[in-house]
Amino acid sequence: DVQLLESGGASVQPGGSLRLSCEASGFSFDHFAMNWARQAPGKRPEWVSHVGGDGRAWYADSVKGRFTISRDNSKNTLYLQMNSLRAEDTATYYCAKDGFSNNGVFDFFDYWGQGALVTVSS
Amino acid sequence: ETVLTQSPGTLSLSPGESATLSCRASRSVSSGFLAWYQQRGGQAPRLLIYGASSRATGIPDRFSGSGSGTDFTLTITRLEPEDFAVYYCQQYGRSSEMYTFGQGTRLEIK
Secondary structure (H helix, E strand, C coil): CCEEEEECCCEECCCCCEEEEEEEECCCHHHCCEEEEEECCCCCCEEEEEECCCCCEEECCCCCCCEEEEEECCCCEEEEEECCCCHHHCEEEEEEEECCCCCCCECCEEEECCCEEEEECC | CCCEEEECCEEEECCCCCEEEEEEECCCCHHHCEEEEEECCCCCCEEEEECCCEECCCCCCCEEEEEECCEEEEEECCCCHHHCCEEEEEECECCHHHCEECCCEEEEEC
């Protein structure tokens, strides 16, 4: 079974940094693009970042220049380094697997982790 | 950027009834790159439908998706208690700018 397990969520002050991790199992991790999405309380989900199997990355405008996505295929682990955090970054952060293997499409998300809560507040 | 508008905002129905949820895009969704997710309270979203009409693994055939262009529909027949949740549509595609979600429809027990 596919499993995605996030960790690293915490409460941090504005301007601070945090690194989220997502440990994947149950599929060939290096064959699939991976994503981070977030959801503020009572809001719709929002895509944050996408990384291909080769490590190439894309970001939402709201986090570009502040967040960095990366992956370690040898550890089946996805990361999100978040710097210069703002109050509006407060959300549950989910890692999510692309639906199809390296098909050149920014795909739907067929599996999501349980989420990691990030709270940015002074 | 394509805006996805879902209607109604809230739908009140009884178990056993059928639900029809709408997702309208401000621009045509290419290649039917439209997905539907279910989110129960306190849980992560779960994929129901992709490619506008293909059911995800393990999703019962009570759930069906249809539509093309700018108008898409999720239909749920014979509602069961576990179906009462929030439903989101999502556009995806050949560029990251296509990743957008609708604002959601809450399906509640009448």
